[in-house]
Amino acid sequence: MEGRLALFMKRQRNNCAPINGLSDELILEILKHCIDSESIMHAFVQDKSSKLPAAYSLCWRWRKLAVSCPSLWNLIVLPSNPNFFRLLRDRSGTLPLRILFFKKSLDPEVQKMNQVGDNLRLLAPRIGKLFMIWGRNESLHEFLTSCIGQKSLGALLDLSIVAHNPSRVENCKLNTPVLRKLNFVGAVENMPGVSPERLVKLSIRTKSMKPTKLLPLLAKFPMLEELEINNTIMADVLDVLDNLPNVALRNLRNLSVEWFYVSEMGAFLDHLAIPSSATILLGVKEDGQVDFNIGDFVGTQMSTAHGLSITRTAPHLLYTVLRKCGGPLLISYEGLDPTAAGVKSLVTLASYRTPLEVLDLQITSLPRTQDLIQALTSWSSIKHIRVCTDETEFERLLLALEETPQIVCPRLETLNCPGTHFSTARVRGFLAFRKEHGHPLRELRVTEGWAEPDAASFASLVDTVTEVKAGSLIGI
Numbered sequence: 001m002e003g004r005l006a007l008f009m010k011r012q013r014n015n016c017a018p019i020n021g022l023s024d025e026l027i028l029e030i031l032k033h034c035i036d037s038e039s040i041m042h043a044f045v046q047d048k049s050s051k052l053p054a055a056y057s058l059c060w061r062w063r064k065l066a067v068s069c070p071s072l073w074n075l076i077v078l079p080s081n082p083n084f085f086r087l088l089r090d091r092s093g094t095l096p097l098r099i100l101f102f103k104k105s106l107d108p109e110v111q112k113m114n115q116v117g118d119n120l121r122l123l124a125p126r127i128g129k130l131f132m133i134w135g136r137n138e139s140l141h142e143f144l145t146s147c148i149g150q151k152s153l154g155a156l157l158d159l160s161i162v163a164h165n166p167s168r169v170e171n172c173k174l175n176t177p178v179l180r181k182l183n184f185v186g187a188v189e190n191m192p193g194v195s196p197e198r199l200v201k202l203s204i205r206t207k208s209m210k211p212t213k214l215l216p217l218l219a220k221f222p223m224l225e226e227l228e229i230n231n232t233i234m235a236d237v238l239d240v241l242d243n244l245p246n247v248a249l250r251n252l253r254n255l256s257v258e259w260f261y262v263s264e265m266g267a268f269l270d271h272l273a274i275p276s277s278a279t280i281l282l283g284v285k286e287d288g289q290v291d292f293n294i295g296d297f298v299g300t301q302m303s304t305a306h307g308l309s310i311t312r313t314a315p316h317l318l319y320t321v322l323r324k325c326g327g328p329l330l331i332s333y334e335g336l337d338p339t340a341a342g343v344k345s346l347v348t349l350a351s352y353r354t355p356l357e358v359l360d361l362q363i364t365s366l367p368r369t370q371d372l373i374q375a376l377t378s379w380s381s382i383k384h385i386r387v388c389t390d391e392t393e394f395e396r397l398l399l400a401l402e403e404t405p406q407i408v409c410p411r412l413e414t415l416n417c418p419g420t421h422f423s424t425a426r427v428r429g430f431l432a433f434r435k436e437h438g439h440p441l442r443e444l445r446v447t448e449g450w451a452e453p454d455a456a457s458f459a460s461l462v463d464t465v466t467e468v469k470a471g472s473l474i475g476i
Contacts, residue, residue, distance in 0.1 A: 027065055031055055031072055070095045076123070077102070079116050089123070096128025096155045117147030124151050129158040144192055145172040152177065159183070163190045188213060193220075200225040200251070207233035211244060211260070211268040218272070219247045228256040234285060241267040248273040258283030258332070262297050269301075276304075276326035286335035294319075294333050295348025301329055302349065307358035310346065319345075322358065343367050350375035357381055362388040372400035373408060382409045386416040394420050398430045407439050416445040418468060424457060431461035 022030075034053035056066040066072055070093035076085065077100045101120075130153075134140045140163050152175045159179060163186035173193030181201040184191045188206050199221050209231040218227070227249070244267060252274040260268060262284045284297065298319050302308065307322030321329040343365050356379045366372060366389060376382065387397055394417060401408050412434075427444070434440050441462045448467040458465045 024065055027062060028069055028072075031062070031066055031069070035072065035075055067091065074098055075100070078119055080119075085119060094126070096157075097123055097126045098129040099123065099127050099131070101130070101132040101134075117143065120147050121151065124148055125154050127153055128155045130156060131160045133162045135164045140190060141172045141192060144174065148174060150175050154178065157181065159194065161191070162186065188217060196221045196223065199223060202226070203228040203230075205230045205232060207231065208235045209260075210235055211241065211264050211271075214268065215245050215247050215271055218249065219245060222249065223251055224249050225251050226254045227252060228254075229258070231257075231259050234259060234261070244268075244271045246271050246273065250275065252278050254279050256281040259285055259334070261285055261287035262294055262333075263287055266297050266300065276323070279327035280329045281332075282330070283332045284334070286333075293345065293348065294331075294335070295345030298331060298345065299349045299352035301331075302352055302354040302356075305354045305356055307360070308349070308354075308356055309360035309362070311360070311362040312364060317363075320360075324355070346375055347371045350378040354379070355381055358384045358386075360386040362386075364389060364393070366393045366396055369396055369400055372397060373403050376400055376408045377403075377406070380409065381411060383411050384414040384416065385409070385412065386418070388417070388419045391421045391423070394422055395426055398426065402430060402433050404437075407437055410439050412439065413442045414445065415441055415443075418445065418447050420447070422446075428457055428461060431458060435461055 031053070034055045055062060056072070057063045070091065073088050073091035074095045075098045076088045076092075078085075079102070080088075099120075101116075134143075140161075149172075154177060156176050156179055158181045159174075159176065160183040163184070171189075171193055174195070176195045177197065179194050179199055181203075182194055182199060183203040185205040188204065188209065191204070200223060202221055202224055203226075206229075209229065214229065218224070241264065249272065255274060255278055257265070257268070258281075260283075264287070265282060265284045284294065286294070294317075298321065301321055304323045304325055305321045306324045307320075309318075309320040309322075311318045311320070315334060317333040317335070319329075319331040319333065321331070323329065343363070344367075346361075346367055359379065359382055366387075367375065385397075387394060389397075401412070431441060431444070443464040443466065444458055444462045445466045445468065448469050
C-alpha cells in the first residue's frame, strides 16, 4: 500500500511539471524528430550498437505514447540483436519499413548471413525503403538471389545500394513492382535488376563509365523523370562510339551527367531523345579531339538558344545555354587551360546559327578584336550584353562594337558591365558613336564608384544609367 501511494504521489508531483502540459500530439511530434537515420548509420559504420532515443522513456506518459505509435518503430537496422529486431518488427505494426543494411554487425552470432537473409525475407513485403552498404567478399547478387529471389518487394518505393565489391555471378533481378527511386554506388555491372514500370528517378555514382554501357542501361527505364550519372573517374582511353543504340526518355524533366570526354558526351546526346523542356547539367573534359572541341559541342546545342553565358569558375568553365522553347542547359568544362578554351570557343560558337539575344561573358580574356567582330556580327539579334573582365579586355569589346561600315549588334539595347573598371571618357565615346550611327543604347549598368571619374556624364547619351553596389547579382 505504501509503495503504491508513493508512486501515486510521485506521478502527481510530476504532473505539475511544465513538460507535462504538452499535448499528446506535440509529444509524438517531438519523438518523431528523435529518430535520426544518419546518426544510426554512423554508429553502425563505427561498430557501435543502435539505441532507442532517450526521449522514448523520459517518463511513463512519454513511454506509453511511444509504444502506442508504430511510426516510431519502423526504422530497422540489419544485422541486429535478435531481441531488438523482434521488438521493432512487432511494435511497427503493419507500417512500411525503412531498412538500413550494413556489412558489419552487433555481435558474432548475427554475422551469419543466413540469419540476416531470413530477416530480410521475412520483412520483404513490408519494406518501403531499403538502404544497403555491401562491402563483403561474397557476391551481392548471390546474397540477394538467395535471401529474396523473386519474392515480391511489393511496398518498396526507394532503393539505395552502395556496393564496393564486384559481383561474381550472373545478374539478378528483384521483383519491385512499385519502385520509384533507385540510387546505386559502385560498378554498374554489380547493379541488380529492378522492375522498370514505375521507376522515375535513377541516380548512379560509378567510375570508368562509357556511353556504350550507359545507353543500353538507360533503355531499360523508359519512364524516368530524373536521371543523375556521376562518373567519378574517367576511363583512360576514349570509348569506341560506333553502333550506339538510340534511347528515348519521353518523360525526363532533369538530366545530370558528369563526367565524360567532350566527344563521348556529344555522341551520348546524339543518341538520347528527351523532351526539349528538360533541365540539363553536363560535365565534360578535354579529350584532344581537334575535330570536335568544346565550342563545337556547345554550338550543336544552341539551335534554339536565346541566351548564352560563359563563366570562369575555377577549375572549370561554365557554359549556360538558355533555350526559347526548353529548359536551361549547363555545361561544366574542364581542360588544361579553360580560359584559352573559352576564348577559342567563342569564335567557334559564332559559326553556329542561333537566334541569340543575350550574351554574358564573365571571363578574364576575350578574343582578339577581329574575332570579336566576326562573332558579334554573326549574332546580329543580340539585344543585351553583360561582361565582367578587366579594363583592357572591356575596351577591346567596345572597339569591336564600333566597327563600320556595318554596325555590329544593331539591336543592342543594354550593356551591363558589373565588376568591370573602365574609363568614363572611353565609354562616353562608345555611347556617342552608337547614337550618332542611329543605334543608341537604352540602358547602361555599371558598378557604383567603378566608373572613372563618374557615371553622371552618360545621361545625355543613354536613356537609363543604373549603378549597382559592388557584389550585387544583377542580371541582364
